[in-house]
Each structure stands twice: as C-alpha cells, then as structure tokens.
Amino acid sequence: MTKTKQWYASWFDTPFYHILYKDRDYAEAQLFMDNLTNYLNLPDNGTILDLACGKGRHSIYLNEIGYNVTGVDLSEQSIAYAKQFETNGLTFDVHDMSKPYPKTFDAVFNLFTSFGYFESEDCNLKTIKSIKSELNETGFGVIDFMNVDYVIDNLVAEDTKTVNGIEFLQTRSVQDGYILKDISFEFEGESYKFQERVKAFTLSDFNDLFEKAGVHLLDIFGDYKLRKFDAKTSKRLIMIFK
Incomplete structure (x- = not known):
C-alpha cells in the first residue's frame, strides 16, 4: 500500500486505524472534559473548537454537557462519520488545523496528542498562531500532548x-x-x-513555539485529573494558554 507524504492523511482515513484504537477509554475522556471545562469555567452554552476531532468522541460529549461545539479534522472519512451526530449545537467540518478557522471561540481544544504530525516545522508554529486567532477575548487554548520524557x-x-x-x-x-x-x-x-x-516536543519546545506565536502559557497539568505536571512521572503534558 502506498503511503502519502503526510502519513496521517492516509492512516487516519483507513478503517484499520479505528479498529486498532477502538478500546480507548471513553470514561477517562469524559472525566477529562468534565475536569477541563470546570477548571476553565467556560460560560453556559459556551463555544468550543475541537481541533483534530477525529470521529468526534470529545465533541459529542462536550455538546451533551451543554456546549456549542465545532469539531474539525483533516480526515474526510472521520468527519463524514461524525456528521451523523450533528445537532443545532454540534457541527463538524473538514479543516487543516495549521490554517485559521473563520470563527472565534471561548476555548480551542487540541486533544489526545493531535499535534506534531506535520512534515514542515513551520506548520507547528502556524497551528499555534491559528489557535490564537480562533480565541475570543476571554478564550483559552488547550493542548493535550504526550509527556515525551515519560x-x-x-x-x-x-x-x-x-x-x-x-x-x-x-x-x-x-x-x-x-x-x-x-x-x-x-x-x-x-x-x-x-x-x-510524532515530533517529540518537550515543554521547553512548546514554550519556544508559544513565545514565537505570541501566546502565554497559564497552567500545566500532568494527567486527566489535572494533577501537577512532573517531567519524569506524568503521562500527559496538558497546557492551558491564551
């Protein structure tokens, strides 16, 4: 099977990707969304952009707990699947996250290590700049990445x-x-x-990207219960910025 230059554009669009990862922990994902939205104190009916949403599992749950959600992903097949769940407060769209989406939101979430895929280093910085442009005046950006040291x-x-x-x-x-x-x-x-x-971005690497993009890191967590980040023992690197 021929691979495209952008590996994620082919692998994520196959049924095998979803078969391999079918046992992901939905309860853990929902706990994370509960903890995160409570921490951010998002307004009732607040707007969220779920960046690289896949088949929409986070988007669907965020909508169920009261938020107006737009889920976007590069995978046409994933978005086609997710569209069956659309409601007045939940929409899905095919979109390249390195380019600004033409709306602003109370929060932009980039979850489950959906960053660092690009062949071009410049696209990583463009993604951070795009997130900044997608935030309204009081909005927060969130990147949930793996802790590469761990x-x-x-x-x-x-x-x-x-x-x-x-x-x-x-x-x-x-x-x-x-x-x-x-x-x-x-x-x-x-x-x-x-x-x-996936690019092995450390916290220091993200700090460099944030500085270049003109965004400010507000808080860092090490797991989905939002416990303190530890470079050696934390499984996740969850960054809140604006």
Whole structure:
C-alpha cells in the first residue's frame, strides 16, 4: 500500500486505524472534559473548537454537557462519520488545523496528542498562531500532548495487539527528534504497513513555539485529573494558554 507524504492523511482515513484504537477509554475522556471545562469555567452554552476531532468522541460529549461545539479534522472519512451526530449545537467540518478557522471561540481544544504530525516545522508554529486567532477575548487554548520524557523512558520496542481478528505488530523507536510507531498487519490476504510519526516536543519546545506565536502559557497539568505536571512521572503534558 502506498503511503502519502503526510502519513496521517492516509492512516487516519483507513478503517484499520479505528479498529486498532477502538478500546480507548471513553470514561477517562469524559472525566477529562468534565475536569477541563470546570477548571476553565467556560460560560453556559459556551463555544468550543475541537481541533483534530477525529470521529468526534470529545465533541459529542462536550455538546451533551451543554456546549456549542465545532469539531474539525483533516480526515474526510472521520468527519463524514461524525456528521451523523450533528445537532443545532454540534457541527463538524473538514479543516487543516495549521490554517485559521473563520470563527472565534471561548476555548480551542487540541486533544489526545493531535499535534506534531506535520512534515514542515513551520506548520507547528502556524497551528499555534491559528489557535490564537480562533480565541475570543476571554478564550483559552488547550493542548493535550504526550509527556515525551515519560514515553521515551517507558517505550515498548515491540508488541502485538489482536483486534477484530487482525494481528497488529507494533514497533516503536525514537529517531531524529520523532517518536515513531510502525504498524504492520495482514487482512484478507494483503499486507499493510503504516507509520505514525510524532515530533517529540518537550515543554521547553512548546514554550519556544508559544513565545514565537505570541501566546502565554497559564497552567500545566500532568494527567486527566489535572494533577501537577512532573517531567519524569506524568503521562500527559496538558497546557492551558491564551
């Protein structure tokens, strides 16, 4: 199978991506959204842009608890799937997050390590600048990223995961400032191979991007219960900025 230059544009649009990750913890995701919206003290019926929303699991829940949500993603197939859940207060749109969305919001959420995919370093800075332009005067930006120090220290070089009868071989490595996961499997007699490639951004790297984009880091958390960030032990790097 031929991979496009932008790996996420092909892998995220396959059914296999959603099969591999079907067991993600929805209860944990909802707890995070409850904690985050309470912390930010967003207004009743406040507006949220869910940036790189995938099939919309966070967007749907945020709408259920009272917010007007716009979910955007580069994956046309994910957005096509998410559109079945649209309501008056929930819409989905295909959009490149490195470009400004033509509305402003009370909050812009970029969740579940949906940053650092771009081939061009400049696109990472453009994404932060776009988030800034998407915030209203009182709005907050949120990036929920992996804590790369923890991930690298606990990297599992190889494992196999069987889902829906498909045996996924996963190999992981760190190369040239990127965390790589190679995924290979067979389905109906054909062999497939994909690679996930995410820039290993540290807190210091994000601080540099924030400074260049003219945004200010307000708070940092290390997990979905919004506990204090620790560079060695925290699994997440959750940044609040404006």
